[in-house]
Amino acid sequence: MQDPGSLRKESGCTSVDICNDVECTDRDYEACSAVNLYETPWEADHFFGCLCDEGYTGYDCSVRTCARGDDPLTGSQLNDVQLLECHADFGTFTLSFRRETTVPISVDASVTYVTNAINALTSLEGQQPKVAVSWTGGVDRACISTGNNIQVTFLQDFGDLPLLIPDGTKLGQTSGAETPLITAQKVVTGTKESDICSNHGTCDEKKGLCQCLDDWMTSDGHGNAGTRGDCGYRSTGTTSTCPGEPACLGHGTCLGPPTYRCLCEAGRSGPDCSLINCPIGKSWFSFPASVNVAHSEAECSDMGTCNRNTGQCKCAAGFEGAACQYLSCLQDCHANGECLSMAMLAEKKSVNGDPSPVTYGSDPNNALTWDNDQVFGCLCADNFEGYNCNLKSCPKGDDPNTQHQHNEKMQLSCIDSDDSGSFHIGFRGEYAAVSATDTAAQLESALNDLSTIERVSVSYADPAIFVGAPSLAPDALQICRQSEGLINIEFMSPTGNVPEISIMNSMNVDGALTITTIQDGTKEYITCSGRGLCDHSSGLCVCAAGYASSDGQGKIGSRRDCGAINPYAYES
Template identity: 40%
Template sequence: MMLCSSWVSVCWLLWSSVYQVAHGYTCPNYCSSRGLCLAQGLCSCPNGWSGPDCSIASCPLGATWSDQVIATDKGHNLAPCSNRGECELDTGTCKCDSGFTGAACERMTCSCNGHGSCKSMAKYALMKDPGRGTIYPYESNWDAHKIYGCVCDPGYTGLCPVGDDPLTGTLIDPNGIQRNEKQRVNCKATSGSFTLTFAGYTTDPILADDSAKTVRDKLVALPSVAAATVTFGGITLTACTAIGNDISIEFTQDFGDLPNMSGNSAGLGHSTPSTLPTLSFSTVTQGTKENLPCSRRGMCDSANGVCMCYPNYFSSDGNGAIGQRGDCGYVSGTVTACPGEIACSGKGTCRGPPTYDCICNEGFTGGDCTERLCPKGRAWFDRPTDAADTAHALVECSNAGECDRAKGECLCLAGFTGAACNRMVCPNECSGHGTCYTMEQLAKRATVNGDTMAFTYGAVPNKKETWEYDMVQGCLCSPGWEGHDCSLRSCPTGDDPMTLRQQNEVQLLVCKGNSGFFSLKFRDAVTPQLPFSVPAASLASALEALMTVGKVSITYSTDTNGVIGSPACNAAGSNTMRIEFLTNFGDLPPLRWILDGALTLTLSVDGVGGSVRGTKEDAVCSNRGICNHLTGVCRCTYGFTSSDGFGGEGDRGDCGYMEPIYLTSAAQQANAL
């Protein structure tokens, strides 16, 4: 008995070598010292390795970015490097395309310019501020942990300072006075502390006996609060009381309808054992002031985040006076016209006094209507707003580009294209050896064993699982090319000459009728119309003329006693056409037909009625060589070379012929047992 203990790899090699010697044969390259040599000189490779000699390293699998579906709406199946990278066969590592990362190139990259964090769709969904409403998860869709985007740090959203429009909400505005947001917190406790959370940020602990000033200081210390006033109800001096104290908070520099505050009361206590400490929240006044870039009275220079105010407008203090806020919320003098060299730049309607604001024509925006809107597409990166796993709302440039306001055109990030940046580019433009298709288009071209299927992807409107049906694109390679970017040449396939007692595919066709025409179809290739009387030799020639068919042997049961040339079809349906595929190997798809006239055809396959299911391999390089994808040529292992598809030497290009030096060896004799 051999005791291996921790010397697993050494023991494996030793045991494999002993096994090979004992059985009188060897495998290619001794299975690279990784696999076990089995009968017929086949290597049984361990996980992570493949090839005739176990020399090819396997790369990690990931849900594909693009692929051809295996059934309707069943896309994004597992593939090496997620179909967005090249597998390094010597190391088993993925060389990812630009814009993709991870061991299997399974997720997007995002640098965020050093001013944000790169988050997955699943993570981003859970980061929603509870004050903005229900948090819906995004977990079950294919892209939940694949598509990543930037969550910007405060002040780095790419926008200019925001503020209130100084001409709206005044005493003479017919729409009424605008107000700041006011919220109320009621704290019933006598000891301990609590925290407040607003717009994603949480305060330091607020003590039950903290003063209004202390509460305000802790609140405005948050990055999400610019300024606020805090008052207590009545003559109360502490944040919390035994019967509950109202803490009123007015946001004086954060405008619009603000998120609700929330808090954590776990640290509070109450002197009365039967009374639980509580912390409750309510909105007293909903904020109605505008919170617009440059207060809608200037243009935003997005390159540096600075407002360029229209004439007579300047930076404000947020309360209608001049200040350092950076918006355009202060107006100097009397305004008598809407912004623009002519009112609203001729691209909108001026509403006149007292607000002098513009209603822009379709396609235009901005305070003076000079800025153009960009096309919208489903967002690549956003969060659910109405239900779990339902995201990707319509936004400008699909959240994958910047809008050029001067032209109304999207400047797409690398890896995206389309008017709204709503298409993912194909890798390397398919290397000139394939066609770039959307998932929807790829599905219509999906094949099973060479036959195009009636699959669809995204045909059901608004199905959340297939939201990207017309956005994600991938390559469909031309014949002779493969790989995620169609950069790899395909190698010939063939039967493994060392596997025994295998059979060619035989299909049996019976045609009933004595007039009309029919065409036969194999793997999407169709013969010309053939008359019902076509003889066996002519039928064979028609099939062999198809690009999908090699050599066939066709015999008719009615061709007997040396008489040939009987028709394929007759009124009794008594002729059986026996079609044997001589150089198409494996379990083949059934023949199909197109009828013209009073004919009926029936087919027997897979062992029914004397038919034969093909059992020969149709393996790359006949399982006896390694494909050089740069040249598309098989490098055959020792003792094997190209065959003719019939067991002899030929120019098929596979490795399906055993050379005579092997045929006369002891190894060949042992393998034949």
């Protein structure tokens, strides 16, 4: 989710920000908004969520928000004050606050008009008047050619507020002596609280109404009776103790006079520490904190609602964990696979079936791997597929209608002078133990016993080597010989360009021991050989007319892959 514009508090919106050249003939008012783009992370265009209307919050906007206000027991605090300076003698400008914009304001607008235009913004809180506007330009006019200072004091929004952002692109000067420009900056940083229910009540999140403590009621934002709905007015008596019986309900420390605020223990909140906080986790969906960086800590991970009586999150469908921090595996992979996090799945990565593990998410500061321990998915067992492993896989094979293609062929070279060697030979992460004295037939059997191989054919590269041949060397039939003996391994299935057979754990082989690909596989290895449709409920291919089950090499066989042309299909 891209940030639509976090309005500045820091440097202001001065000519330094707006002017692109010394004369300020090129002005860019968009520079007054700091926009955090979110484009690089993988989920930028994949995750969708609710941007709630004013007065609502929660992952589905079902939670009502309550009024915020100043705690009147904390004194000597200041309202936020901002200063606009407008240089122009004709045209209009607008002001934006928290992404809402005023009607166009003419350069000759009065103080009353400017005040009403700002007060009309619904992004401002509280009762009217929400702001007070004054200026000392000598005439009742918003802008003058030499510059008019417009002071805006916020009366109902408290704390350190974002700036009013001006847009003066439609301002002009006739004199030519001044550049038409309107700027904004902070002159007094607001220090009043903006507490839920003014810290003297709790929020009914179903109704969006403050439930005030005894003797407290709605205020005007300044400690008097009013209509804000924020519990900021003490209607009777004086405050001499912290709320709760005992004070802070025994779940916090009373700070005493003059504020009598409760400093709640970890996991508790509210004016009397009666509310139980819910667990926090990385937010699933929120505005970015900086460019391409999001997913900061949030209650219920912004994907659940908090029961403040129990401190438990009620998670949205598909999410689980105490803080709703896990995207769950639906139907638990139907018991046909493993439910793994992104980090765990990365360790099981393979390339063309060969194990190729990688590390994902080991750097907690890498914003691009935020999901390493949150997003879970199904890694299906053999013969199953689908996002929740509920589909049975069908056989794969070569398309019998494509011609002039080849099986993958590899060659084993092994030299061992004393017949004492042994090693493991494997394919796609599965290995079999063989010895130097094994024959080609025994190697073929060992390889075909691997679940990652359906069928290979193993033969001697030298066609003169066969049982009963004259002058047969004593070790001629061994896969490892005193002088180099080459063994051919041809893949009958799987077809296609497969990864190279690997060798490991070699012991006592005192000469060369290598595997070399001598012919890449160019055949297809596709579902139902591309000549049928897969019935995922049974895992069986429904072959098109004229095609039948093959042996993997284009002849009729028992693979049920539609990889053979049926010679009887059109006989009457």
